[in-house]
Amino acid sequence: MATQNSSSGSREVFASRFTFVAAAIGMAVGTGNIWRFPRVAGEQGGGAFLVALVVANLVWAIPILMSESLLGSRSRLGTVGAFRDFMGRKFAWMGGFMGFVTIGIMFYYSVVCGWAIRYFVYAITGRFESGADTEGIWDGFTTTPWQTILFHAIAIGTVGLIVYRGLKRGFEAILKFAIPLLFVFLVILAIRAMTLSGASEGLRYLFVPDWGSMGDARMWLEAFTQMAFSTGAGWGLYLTYSVYLRRREDFALNATTICAGNLLASLLAGTAVLGTIFALRTQSFAEEAAASGNEGLAFIFFAELFGEMPGGRWFFAPLFFLALAMAGISSLIAMMELATRNVEDMGLPRRRAVPWIVGVAFLAGIPSAISLDFLSNQDFVWGVGLLIGGLFSAVAMMKYGVNRARAELDTVSDFRVTWWWTGLIRIFPAVFVALFGWWIWRTVDEFAPDTWWDPFEPFSLMTMVAQWAALFVVMFALNNVLSRQVSAGPMTPPGGPGTVETRREG
Template identity: 70%
Template sequence: MTQQNTSGSGRVVFASRFTFVAAAIGMAVGTGNIWRFPRDVHAWGGGAFLLAVVVANLVWAIPLLMAESFMGSKSRLGTAGAFRDIMGRRFTWMGGFMGMATIAIMFYYSVVCGWAIRYLVYAVTGEFSAGITVGETTSIWEGFTDSPAQTVLFHAIAITLVGLIVFRGLKGGFEAVLKIVVPALFVILAVLAVRAMTLPGSAEGLRYLFVPDWSLLGDAELWLQAFAQMAFSTGAGWGLYLTYCVYMRRREDFALNATTIVAGNHLASLLAGIAVVCTIFALGGASFADEATGAGNEGLTFVYLAVLFGEMPGGTWFFAPLFFLVLALAGISSLIAMVELAARNVVDMGVRRKVAVPAIAAVAFLAGLPAAFNLDYLSNQDNVWGIALLISGLFAAVAMMKYGLEQARRDMDADSDFGVGGWWTILIRLFPVMFAFLFGWFIYQSVSDPGKAWWDPTDTFSLATMVVQWGALVAILLVVNNRLANRINPGPISTVPAEPGRHD
């Protein structure tokens, strides 16, 4: 095969479909696959929840990733530029919102990656030895998170490492790293899943994961949770896939690639689910599993699983380092995409990559400090910008409608291996309805729960804190909309004249 390194216009592109799909799966597979997915599956009826996630993947994630792919590959610009050129100058702020929501996630996600790296170091140095208790792993966790020097140091390590990778650009940078890291991630997950499945008593874990409780399928809350899990997990609506598609080869597939990425991400979730849940059931029993899954993402991973590694044959010196390595790799592969999203938007404004990436890493370090110091702040940001992804997804669907769904479908068909059927246009048209259902249900829950102070903007999980932060971002973006639209370089479909002195 003739390896393409540049598009017809001279822009650098992924060398092959494999590296492109691998990078995109790396973008999608993150810490959520490993610590959130198993807990959600347990809470919402095992197989019934899995079925709802599959439906959410089919009706939301795949069509939305295709829309992002179209926007990125057509405009060859980051989120803000893509919205400008696909929707029109007046709507540049929507791309700004999509980009800024993901950048806000990047700030605290670097801190989370730092945790994974810290625990990899703990594991390699034999911290989780035989006989360690929940009390001791709790002390390790609290000792770490109560020490700003440590959380800040590992946050700095994470963002510096990722900054160095993105600094080198696609070639020799994130493409070179991800084509090794992502297959390695699947191999390690498979090793951990096989180890867990072969432990005596692991069948209870499989029952917990896969046997459906069909009575829950009629519960609207299950569907909301399944869609939330899907939105967090696949990266649909984040603008990350849009960003990678800026580097997509000219004649690439849209439907097949999006489906492969979503299916690959789902497989990673199942492997992680088997590895985590079967280990907990086999070594801890049902009551320990209930306690562990009720302890939140961090509690499950850093307190309860850490105990079990001490009890597993080979756990201290082999499986614990392997587990925290996969957690770190999953986090870093997603963080790379987030930093590249920020870099792409800044480079589009005429700043050289070699200036943009160090500046972004420095800003990410500083903006991540509150999350490194305070777990409540991190939870607040996770909640505010995690839910904002649904809004970003709606914006992408609206952009497609504004462009013309039939025209977009014809454009995609011209390059695809598999024709993009009428199903895509129907699903994109249904997006506002799906969004209204999901968002409406979320608001109803927030307002109707007497235990939540939904009107209090200072409350970590309130509706008001979200509305205030989203509102502030939208207001700023609307004010700077025209300046932003002018500042971004023209792309291949731009009607905006080029300004002199811009760099790519």
């Protein structure tokens, strides 16, 4: 078994670069690639949006993923310990904030994975025949709490079993097969869509650029938002997987490969979804589907089409919902591992930590399983909140020393990490202010213009600020406890965290 020693004991490491990259792509590829990307890409100008998305990956995702990787691989600790050892004991709360934002997402994301599993079961039992009332199926399912709670339990329980077994026997063993298989499924779905008569209109909607939208600030902000939600940069998930990196593993090429793989999954899913919709329906149907939101697009509008597609009912419907469930579960695994790594760092062994986390996640996910409004609120609050995690990663690099971090990245990376990385980290706060400010403005101007001050309004500014403030206060108040409780890693000074300045690892 591949292990490496650290001062906190031996730590399992990924067996190969391929398995690490596969796991990290699995972390990044989620339900958003399949149901959010096609909707937003088509609406925002097709190919022009894709160009903006590539720029967003280069400017935001790759530098932040590299920063997270440095934080995790050097500290060999979860988010709390990594921020403590890179920035000093007064900053452990930042890792706690980043971790809890992602854990907040995990609570409702398990419910979403449960939906995908339920729809896979519907599909293999032939529910999506021609003329199926998919809106009735969706309403019937989501208004039956025992069903949504049961499938939420199945999702979180399955992921718990995988994470309980650790890296080698658990998530590495599963993901090295599951992620290539997910791509095979997406390729089959995309080819099926492209071979349907009339699919070219869907491809036009997705790929042909509307260059006029290049000057539209909203299109750029949508591209940066999609990229931030999709790649997982700033969530702490890549940081967590990097704890298990082999020594002297590359940073730059891996981060670039993961972004390219994540984008490919989105493009394949977009081809499958939009190609099918335009082949079997009209543009107005596609626009209506897009306006119905993520769940409406996948579970009502797209599900309606399987019965009309040759082989759709018994082959392509199960394949689509299996791909959706696999994409969701591969991300949920990373979220649970993030929670487990932090709890393990605080001294609780994995075999005890995972059952606790599964239990808490199950209970905390029940409100989202019962109420779609509650789930939407949580998606909104913690979805926007994860942008803050990206800022924290950049700030951690600045506190540690951008040039010092660059030199460490450059030493082992397969292509040179030079001024471009330091420059992107230094301008990151400005990019963050533009994107974050846009979201704040939208809450007041677009989502809840009359009730932005009401914390009980699902999409108000105040509901976001109140929940972030509560988390910030708790994490800040617990900073010293967190800092003390997390065990020492290879970067922790011999006298304990904060005793002397964090030493540089050779």
